[in-house]
Amino acid sequence: MVMDKKRMIVWQALSWPSTVVHTHTVDKGINGYGLAVGKTDHNIPFAMEYDMELTIGWDIKEVSIKSLLDDRFIKLVRKSNQWYDSSGKHLTEFDGVELVDISISPFTNTLPIKRLKFDEEKTQKVDVIYFDENKFSLSRLQQIYSKVNEQTYRYEDIILPDFVSDITVDDEGLVTDFPKMFKRI
Template identity: 30%
Template sequence: MKTLIWKGILYQSLEYFNVQSDNKGYNVESRIIGSYKDKIYTVDYRMFIDKNWIVQNFLIESEVNKVKTTLEGKRLQNQWTINNVVNPEFNHFKFIDISLTPFTNTLPINNLNLPENSSQKIDVIYIDILNQHIRPVQQQYTKTASHQYLYENIENDFKAEVSVDESGLVISYPELFEKIVEL
């Protein structure tokens, strides 16, 4: 079990994060509060991830400027149901990317288990909490050193050098997130 707090630099947030593991996989629970531009928000998310770091289900409850939203996703084999609707555009997607947390970078980092100086493109379900939008996105991860990864969003040319700990959890995501404490 790990408990930590991330500071959102750009999104002016704090995230209280907890992950527990058992013989089936990983259970994650987290709460984020913050403000960005003209938006005040809170996000609670839970997910179950199998031993291969593939997301099996998630529940995201958010409130942005007093508007509450719930997003529930379930993976059945290679198909995703989100809020009880089958979404074929996400077929075969293993990962989600929640806009306000660095945790979802851990999923592909730990699943891909890349050798140093190698990279791989992946498809993810991108969940933009502040704009209430969900869509498919292509990303690429390159392992540049033992605990360093170059993250690239293929669609918009965004790049960041991400540092992780021995568990694959983000320590530093320049200008976006920093781990500030861990128990």
């Protein structure tokens, strides 16, 4: 049985000036809501909200990202292995993808940690729908994860193969430290 609970988490970006205030709620499902404010790694000011609705098993049902500085808005709805936008248009380029990575928050790094079945230190490539805050756009890309121990997972970037980082998580799998990227404060 899952107990209802609500937590507030604050992350500080480490490579650019940005702070994320995240509300993590668990009841009949999981909700991750965040407000991120700062400048991107390209020095572009931003203030964005994200809202993710997940099942209790960490399957994504819905994702929305909204700019608070203008009228840009993205909504994704997942039905089986297909994704749809806010108008109901089928986004075929994302068919089969189970995970979303919102670049402004380390919350979405918890998703592969919770969803993947790790076998020792064996690496796993996963497809993600990647949100780029610089362009306010989505693309499909691959990432690599492996389990180092119960609270440490290695992230490897395929686009930037020299970028490897060991992500530390708490007992619930929520990021506490993502070296070079985010630190919980």
